[in-house]
């Protein structure tokens with residue numbers, strides 16, 4: 300019940316020509332199954348006189364596994380594989396986002412209105428009353444998604460351009476879930492001063508700034524300085540979006556087990572952007588005992604400064620009732636390290652420190668990975684709420700309100716609700732806007 304059903308396989312679609320007689324499709328599926336290929340959809344694409352074309356979705360472990368399956372299929376008489384389609388690749392072709400017009404142009408008169416000369420009167424009005432930009436431009440509904448590519452998922456420092464598919468993915472989620480226009484900004488810099496300065500100069504374009512996949516420790520300084528300098532919300536998603544979803548999941552885990560989160564010992568493995576953000580929010584919520592480990596002594600020092608206790612990997616696994624891993628190291632937690640009844644959140648993407656199934660088999664009471672405990676549950680509603688409220692910043696009260704809203708939408712026995720449930724994002728937005736008003740971070744109308 301607590302294990303997310305695995306999407307940890309690679310999805311391939313085989314386009315096959317099959318003799319249209321009884322038994323051929325059966326022999327084909329048997330060949331796939333005999334090599335351990337798990338079959339998803341089977342679609343009939345076209346019917347000919349003697350042959351059919353079908354597309355068969357197969358879940359495989361890796362490229363070698365696919366090769367074995369193709370070999371087995373090639374040996375089936377009356378079946379020819381025409382193409383192996385990669386749907387993941389397909390969906391990225393041409394990029395996943397575009398800027399599109401919201402107005403229609405039918406005549407030259409329309410052009411005169413949306414563009415020069417008509418547009419000039421709108422410019423003048425905004426010049427006189429800057430707040431009119433909220434009414435007459437897209438700024439208030441546009442969020443920059445800024446990365447320098449130094450911590451793209453758990454893939455590490457792969458550069459901003461290689462990180463673009465993730466940034467586009469975040470923009471797609473913004474649009475789909477809460478109607479925000481997310482604009483990826485790729486920065487070719489690892490210099491904190493340059494990054495801060497560049498974002499400051501770009502900021503008038505945006506209603507808010509979402510920092511994404513910028514590695515620790517620079518991410519802390521960049522965010523701190525921007526929050527200080529700008530009067531629009533700035534939030535590093537990997538720190539705070541992740542922390543909100545972790546808090547939501549722990550509110551539920553402790554409710555199910557009848558324990559008090561504040562009194563639980565929380566262990567964090569990997570004290571980078573995500574791990575440190577999680578430690579900070581859990582402590583702000585009232586958690587008294589946070590132990591943590593990192594390969595980097597500077598990260599351990601920071602935990603100590605925050606009031607946590609540095610230890611080693613064995614120490615975390617031994618002492619913590621809840622283990623949260625954010626290292627980017629798949630397979631770091633071995634099943635024999637898991638203690639009976641522990642909650643294990645292995646959050647690294649794309650591959651977890653331990654698969655939830657393995658943690659459950661090893662005795663965990665709850666286990667989840669970064670696909671279900673994902674900041675995509677938090678960031679859309681947090682930014683929607685902050686923009687709607689005209690908040691100048693995002694504070695802990697807003698983050699905790701978001702976590703409670705997420706937690707309250709989980710089904711019984713579930714740590715968090717599904718990412719695609721729009722009601723969750725709406726509830727998060729409302730809770731965040733309310734908390735912004737209660738904490739007085741609403742911008743005055745200028």
Ligand SMILES: NC(=O)c1ccc[n+]([C@@H]2O[C@H](COP(=O)([O-])OP(=O)(O)OC[C@H]3O[C@@H](n4cnc5c(N)ncnc54)[C@H](O)[C@@H]3O)[C@@H](O)[C@H]2O)c1
Nearest residue numbers: 452453515569571572573593594626627647648669673674
């Ligand atoms: N599920 C989510 O919503 C979510 C959100 C953010 C980040 N993450 C994942 O968390 C991971 C880290 O992301 P980040 O942005 O914090 O990166 P980061 O580079 O800021 O931090 C990673 C930290 O892990 C430490 N580390 C690496 N290997 C370690 C090991 N073997 N033992 C202990 N510490 C180790 C590093 O020293 C570093 O401090 C990534 O895999 C990312 O996908 C998941």
Ligand SMILES: O=C(O)C[C@H](O)C(=O)O
Nearest residue numbers: 451452453537648673674
């Ligand atoms: O992008 C994700 O899936 C979550 C998170 O922001 C990450 O960096 O892993």
Ligand SMILES: [Mg+2]
Nearest residue numbers: 452511512537
């Ligand atoms: Mg990220």
